[in-house]
Amino acid sequence: MESILFQPLIDALASGQPRAVIDAAKLFNAADLAEFIEQNCEGDLGISLFQRLPLAQRAKVLGYTNPEIQLVLTQATPLAELALLTAEMPSDDRVDFFNLLEEPRQKQLIRKLDEEDRDDLTALLAHAEGTAGALMSTDYAVFESGITASEAIDILRKTAEDKETIYQSYVIDEQQVLIGVVSLRRLIVAKPDAVIDSLLATGLVTTQTDTSQDDVARLIAKYDLLALPVLDEHNRLAGIITYDDAMDVIEAEATEDIHKGGSVSNLDTGITTASPFSLYRSRIQWLVILVFANIFTGAGIAHFEDIIGAHLALLFFMPLLVASAGNAGAQSATLVVRGIATGDVVNRDWLRLFNKELCVATALGLTMALTVWAVGLFRTEMVIATIVAITMIAVVLAGGLIGILLPLLLNRLGVDPAAASIPLITTIADVSGVLIYFTIATAILGT
Amino acid sequence: MESILFQPLIDALASGQPRAVIDAAKLFNAADLAEFIEQNCEGDLGISLFQRLPLAQRAKVLGYTNPEIQLVLTQATPLAELALLTAEMPSDDRVDFFNLLEEPRQKQLIRKLDEEDRDDLTALLAHAEGTAGALMSTDYAVFESGITASEAIDILRKTAEDKETIYQSYVIDEQQVLIGVVSLRRLIVAKPDAVIDSLLATGLVTTQTDTSQDDVARLIAKYDLLALPVLDEHNRLAGIITYDDAMDVIEAEATEDIHKGGSVSNLDTGITTASPFSLYRSRIQWLVILVFANIFTGAGIAHFEDIIGAHLALLFFMPLLVASAGNAGAQSATLVVRGIATGDVVNRDWLRLFNKELCVATALGLTMALTVWAVGLFRTEMVIATIVAITMIAVVLAGGLIGILLPLLLNRLGVDPAAASIPLITTIADVSGVLIYFTIATAILGT
Known part of the structure; x- marks a missing residue:
């Protein structure tokens, strides 16, 4: 994005009025705000914008910035505030961010999280890097078997805010074993009293927590999935991986393979950012x-x-x-x-x-x-x-x-x-x- | 997918009962059926399955098979049936398929299409290969400014079948100029009487019909978009490009770049399928x-x-x-x-x-x-x-x-x-x- 488009943000920051900054930031996507912050991180303009954003927006922006910048942005954040910020983050971004922190800060932070977030984080941390388990989000929508389409839509309406996606929901039994997937498209089109079990998608595609992330990306691309459910060793639903994460994986894997073809090994990032x-x-x-x-x-x-x-x-x-x-x-x-x-x-x-x-x-x-x-x-x-x-x-x-x-x-x-x-x-x-x-x-x- | 999983299909085809084949096919995704057909194309089992599928499923499967196989599958199809089949295809798959045909068959086919499909096809054919225009679909959902969330959901419910996605809809003015994008997520969560203009996403991201397909893919990946609206030179909405097409582009561009790095130029496909x-x-x-x-x-x-x-x-x-x-x-x-x-x-x-x-x-x-x-x-x-x-x-x-x-x-x-x-x-x-x-x-x- 051309830097001239960021003028409203620059002006608002120059005015020194917190309200003006918040209003200006409303004009931009999280991805654009992250770009502005990355570009202006050295001059402090970036950090100052970040600190003035509302908590939810800050959590979102953080998911779009690269790891080094995430650390710069949050190094001065007091622990209590950092706990609120990480609580707002999607579960997959949260675990990535958590992995960036030094161990003492990790320990302090995890104690400040509420029990649910702490359990969630601990569970996600257990998966090896590069696997489906490390990539997945636990913010998925589930239904119990037997409810109707209109009941399902009502549930989604109430819980949408905390979900990575509401366009694919998962029907599970009492043991949390995955029965099937239902799309919001089918829920909307169905008769309101249709039982969701009759609306499940055919040919259920799933993966396991220990599947490699490139196999996951390939499955999502092959079946044009919005989200891929990830099962644990007992076929219980453990998380979902959404198409946007798969896209990032495909891009990163291609970079890695291109680098390897040029006899450059194990470089996580590009030539611009690599030391x-x-x-x-x-x-x-x-x-x-x-x-x-x-x-x-x-x-x-x-x-x-x-x-x-x-x-x-x-x-x-x-x-x-x-x-x-x-x-x-x-x-x-x-x-x-x-x-x-x-x-x-x-x-x-x-x-x-x-x-x-x-x-x-x-x-x-x-x-x-x-x-x-x-x-x-x-x-x-x-x-x-x-x-x-x-x-x-x-x-x-x-x-x-x-x-x-x-x-x-x-x-x-x-x-x-x-x-x-x-x-x-x-x-x-x-x-x-x-x-x-x-x-x-x-x-x-x-x- | 392991070929053993296709056993129900093989058995059904062997039974010779059309009904059994249709029922067996219901167990599989279009992507899997396409894979089965590609693997069994030489032995005629593939063609025979394809011909027994209901029209809508055939259209869907065709979108997942590679170009050569598309031609093999449809070369014996009578013109009238081919017209019905192409009418069922999503507009972006249709134009790709049409481009595969020999000119005389193209001319015959286009005459058999109804006016709307013909106009749509002609418009899409005008765009150069490798541009947003050539990649986009015209099966998007639009609303006029001023309607309420519940009216919008009603419209989606009725028209969902013909749309590439109903998760992103586009609000346009009388000149078809794009005003904004509204997600089904926001429509569902909003009060039923909320005006859609108040539900538009911030930071509208768009592209032009002549943008290169890799720039399009990069925009979709950067902003985690489900669909990217494509505008013509008068800022009118001309089509949308969905994330799954962007994923294919990222993969294909990576293949091309990897090939080029190995001094292999202009190879559309992989070593297995290339002649x-x-x-x-x-x-x-x-x-x-x-x-x-x-x-x-x-x-x-x-x-x-x-x-x-x-x-x-x-x-x-x-x-x-x-x-x-x-x-x-x-x-x-x-x-x-x-x-x-x-x-x-x-x-x-x-x-x-x-x-x-x-x-x-x-x-x-x-x-x-x-x-x-x-x-x-x-x-x-x-x-x-x-x-x-x-x-x-x-x-x-x-x-x-x-x-x-x-x-x-x-x-x-x-x-x-x-x-x-x-x-x-x-x-x-x-x-x-x-x-x-x-x-x-x-x-x-x-x-």
Whole structure:
């Protein structure tokens, strides 16, 4: 949002009148207020706006600001007020915020919460990060089996304020086991005296508290769900995950996978907000691993020192052949890794994908062999150009096929294919490229 | 979904009783039925299920199947029936389906539609692919200003069936200009006689028909919207885009960006469904471009033939230095490209990011210089090890900084930074790596 649109807020803050600030803030979404606060956090304008907002709005805005800013905004808040603020937050935002605090402050805060909020918080804290349990909200609407549509609407009307969504409600039995889901759409359209059990959606989709958050996001996207119910080990309803959280997960997972493809590991945030140290840490690991991996390529070259010394012209084409092997491998690996991430590719597809790649990489290799052969004729003798062309077919094929198989193998072994595939494959393709090239050259030119 | 879960469907189809199939299908979501049909399309079981489903369910299932399967399922459908089927589809699915058909069939079909559907389809067809206009649905709920909450709920009750969502409704004036958005949540909670104008959401978020679909998805994700209203050039409400479409866009854009990072361009689908020819086409372009780019690296090596001939030990470390430059560049470029895609990085950040990278890449370079120096001491003379270590600092710094600047430059020039950055940067880093290495070696060892 352009900063000029925030002028009413800036003016109101400058006027020094609390009422004017509250009125100006009414014009904006929580997401916009959070953006303004983040942008103006250093100049204190942001904090001063935050402190002047009504409690409920502050709780909402906090859910839209990034973790560091959440801490800055609340570090000076007295404990009693912080307890009121966290009580106002949706249960999923609350547990995330709570996790940011230092342990002594956590202990003080939890004692100030009322029993219900405290139990809720403790239950949510028990789930491992990255699971459905850690993502879910406990602010869902439930009905007992047997009530009518109009009774259900009445319940929603009275309890709407505390619910994450009232568009999906959950029908449970006495043991809190989930029977089904009913949408507000069906409740509204139904005859007022229709029993809700007759209005349940078909094909109930649920997940478990320990399901990974990307599987959760994928379920929500696949079935176009507004909210996904999360069950505990006894099939009791433990919480719900709403579409907006799924969207954030999809975006964050994509960022993580893109980073991994560029050999950047474990970076929670983007380059703008990440500290130099966390950038260093996320990058050094693969760089050093790849140094060692590339020593093999160097050793490969050293092994062929004699033929290289005798035909230095071979060196001219080495980067091109090695890079082509690496590029072809990176391409097929990228396709397979993304396919695994979206659920499009599963391990048992390996033979089909291998055969497809055999066909595609052969075509790619032939095209590129022709290209380098033509280039070679201008730069060197016929025999070297021919060696280069033959090598090109072989290395593109080798790179492409390794690119298909390695991610599937890693996946099979339980290693995240996104984390290792691209840099590893490039390096393996490099080594293979050198070996194939000079082996073919030696065979044709003699030692 | 495991295929065993589809057993009721398989049994019903085997029984040959139409009624049994319809009853079995009632147990499943449209998304699951679509999955079953896709998996069993070749064996005809899929088509036979599809043809036995009631019209409304068929229309819904069609929206969940991929384009090729949509064509397979409907190729034998008589025109009159196809018209009924498309009339049942949500307007956004309908236009996508229509775009799949051959022109003669399009013309025949459009003549069979009733006037309202025809006008709607024609209007939606006018928007360019990848824009909000092409993504939006026209099945939204509108109210005139001044009605009460209970009147509004009554209208929704009667018209719900034809609406994409009834959870967000739009209040428009006589010129169809959008005044505001009201949620069903507020309508339900409000006093029945409250005027809807008093229930409008604050901070109205809208978009234009020509906005790109990724900007649309980003708006929906940022504001946690259920639906985003799309306005035409006169600020009249033209359609809405719902969160589920935004989720698909985020996923598809991430796939595209990941593919581009692996130098795979313009591939609409994943490796499983893409044809060998479209895979070839999406990969050959960058492979050939990179062959020519790598000729420069080769030329760089050829230029330093003398010093290489004199000190073949230098070759041993070449792959490692060149790869490190490329890897460091790929890392910083990946971070910047993703930052640009998520809106986290904008062009004016360049100096700040440059300085940050200066600091991070120096630290990375020093760490790696130490590593290769230690390795070098075991493998070669002290002087070569020292040359390699100095080169390492220089190439990591060069690679890292190019990786920051090139994507921003491309973005500035209006070229998609995701499409070109990674392969280009790896190649530029390769060339620079060779030049820096042998220049330093020449300076220290003499020619």
